[in-house]
Structures are given as structure tokens and as C-alpha cells.
Amino acid sequence: MNFTVFDTPNAAEIYAAELIAAQVQLQPESVIGWATGGTMLGLYDALRRMDVSFKQTRGFNLDEYVGLGPDHPQSYHHYMRNHFFDHIDIAADHIHLPSGLGNPQESAAQYERLLAQYGPIDLQLLGIGQNGHIGFNEPGAAFDGGTQVTALSDTTIAANSRFFDDKTQVPKDAVTMGIGAILKARKIVLLACGSVKADAVKAMAEGPIGRFCPASSLRGHPNVAVVLDQAAAAHLSL
Numbered sequence: 001m002n003f004t005v006f007d008t009p010n011a012a013e014i015y016a017a018e019l020i021a022a023q024v025q026l027q028p029e030s031v032i033g034w035a036t037g038g039t040m041l042g043l044y045d046a047l048r049r050m051d052v053s054f055k056q057t058r059g060f061n062l063d064e065y066v067g068l069g070p071d072h073p074q075s076y077h078h079y080m081r082n083h084f085f086d087h088i089d090i091a092a093d094h095i096h097l098p099s100g101l102g103n104p105q106e107s108a109a110q111y112e113r114l115l116a117q118y119g120p121i122d123l124q125l126l127g128i129g130q131n132g133h134i135g136f137n138e139p140g141a142a143f144d145g146g147t148q149v150t151a152l153s154d155t156t157i158a159a160n161s162r163f164f165d166d167k168t169q170v171p172k173d174a175v176t177m178g179i180g181a182i183l184k185a186r187k188i189v190l191l192a193c194g195s196v197k198a199d200a201v202k203a204m205a206e207g208p209i210g211r212f213c214p215a216s217s218l219r220g221h222p223n224v225a226v227v228l229d230q231a232a233a234a235h236l237s238l
């Protein structure tokens, strides 16, 4: 893993955005794996201001909540349109997210077929959960898993309840790209900011490798750029 640590979250977000911009400029037909969450808001804000055309790119998002349709304000379809896709020139038929509606198992299987058709992903963007999850691959997820339906852990439901009216509104399940699919990406950029992520970053980078910490799987990947602010890097012995 290659670590770059910045003084502020904003500087980390801009640097991660620059890595994506460089990938797209070098290879305009890149397949990009997109991520959601609070951490990515600053990155999308920076990226959409950069002079980059996404016209020929294809995008695969990591995950979607089961039960939320594309127009639900907390769905990841809605997040991506609102914060990024509506502001760039990507073709509508090049945007892929797992469906949160219908049969979740079928949605996962269909997404897996699309990934097989258009993958591998050239650059996968990742955040990290406080419990070490990547995508919605919660502790215990297999390192070779494909797209699947997963139950959200209590930690994740509590962390994500800040985006909903209350905790009971947070969906209990999601469809997520599996760790196996994430590890197939040619390059991975993981962005984490804030003291709330410091323990998870430490566990990912320096703890034992195992299913109890999904992000520790990334240590088996040859090309991972970890972009942090100082608060998220605080527990590392770098």
C-alpha cells in the first residue's frame, strides 16, 4: 500500500480527485468504480470542477440499499446523480449501480454479469467504514466474493443513520460488489478522513489480515493508493 497523508481533508479529497482525473486523461475509456458516503462529497465537488471529460468512461458503483428506488433521496443512485453524474458529461447508458428494487438476489446476479461484460475496473475508488468495511462488505465477508446481498451491521446502520430521519429508516440490507470484484480492479484509491476512521485505517494497514477486517484484504492487491488526512492517519506507525 502506498500512503499519502495531507494536513486537511480538503487537500486529501483534491489529491484523490486528481488521481482519478489523471486516470481518465490517460485512458479516456476507463472503467471507474465509484463510491458514495460523506467522505466522497468533497472529492466529487473537486472532480466535477476539473477539466476532464468522462464521456467515454463507464462507471460501476459499489453498492445500493435494498428497498430504495433511484429517486429516494438517500439512495446511492440519487446521491451519484445529485453530486456527480448530473454535473459531468458521462453517457447515461454508461452508468451502472445495483438495483435497490425488485429481487435483490437477481439484482446482484445481473450486476455480476455486467461486471463480467465490461470489467475489470481500471480504477476503483473506496472509502472505509469504521468497522473496516469496503463497499458494504461487512466484517466476515469472504475475500473472493462476487456481488451479493448483505445485511448491514449495527455499526454501519448507526453510522449511516445521520443521513436518515432516524435509525429505523436505514435499510437493513444492501447489494454490494464483493471483495473479490474489488480486488480485480487494476488500481485502487482509498480515501479516508477524520479521527473516526483512525482505528479502521490502522487495522487495515497494520493489523492482522482476515475476514474480521474486510479492508485488510487490500494488502493482497499490488496497486493501492491510500489517501488520508492527518486525523485518519493518526494511529499509523508510518
Ligand code: PGA
Binding pocket: 036, 037, 038, 039, 040, 126, 127, 128, 129, 130, 133, 134, 135
Ligand atoms: P463515509 O462512509 O464516507 O460516510 O464515512 C464510508 C464507508 O462506509 O465506506
